[in-house]
Amino acid sequence: MSRTRCIALIAHDQKKDDMAEFARRHKAKLMGWRIVATGTTGGRIKEAVSELDVTRLKSGPLGGDQQIGALISTGEVDMLVFFVDPLTPMPHDVDVKALMRLATVYDIPMALNLSTADILMQTLTA
Numbered sequence: 001m002s003r004t005r006c007i008a009l010i011a012h013d014q015k016k017d018d019m020a021e022f023a024r025r026h027k028a029k030l031m032g033w034r035i036v037a038t039g040t041t042g043g044r045i046k047e048a049v050s051e052l053d054v055t056r057l058k059s060g061p062l063g064g065d066q067q068i069g070a071l072i073s074t075g076e077v078d079m080l081v082f083f084v085d086p087l088t089p090m091p092h093d094v095d096v097k098a099l100m101r102l103a104t105v106y107d108i109p110m111a112l113n114l115s116t117a118d119i120l121m122q123t124l125t126a
Ligand SMILES: O=C(CO)COP(=O)(O)O
Pocket: 010, 011, 012, 013, 037, 038, 039, 040, 041, 042, 058, 059, 060, 061, 064, 065, 092, 096
């Protein structure tokens, strides 16, 4: 039996409203996925759609991006939605870049903004 597909969801603070909207808009499809998220993002997703199965990892600046990178490298994440804030300096910028790098290395679908994430979700079968 194949395992449940896993999507990683992350949003920087200025993009958390976008992530809540994304979760609401795609609730029906996301219900069929296991979700891993960085700490604060995961909390916002659960607030927006309480029925979703969300595993909350560390907050991004405390290692959450690296945890998700590790899950990508072990083949446990099938898709990454990462709403990045390009206008705010981040103390953990190197972690952000490392995560995008691993998503590229392992060739998993990666959306960095809401419009691309919407298109990705439209490509998914239920
Ligand atoms: O900083 C982040 C991604 O780089 C996100 O972390 P939080 O979801 O804990 O805010």
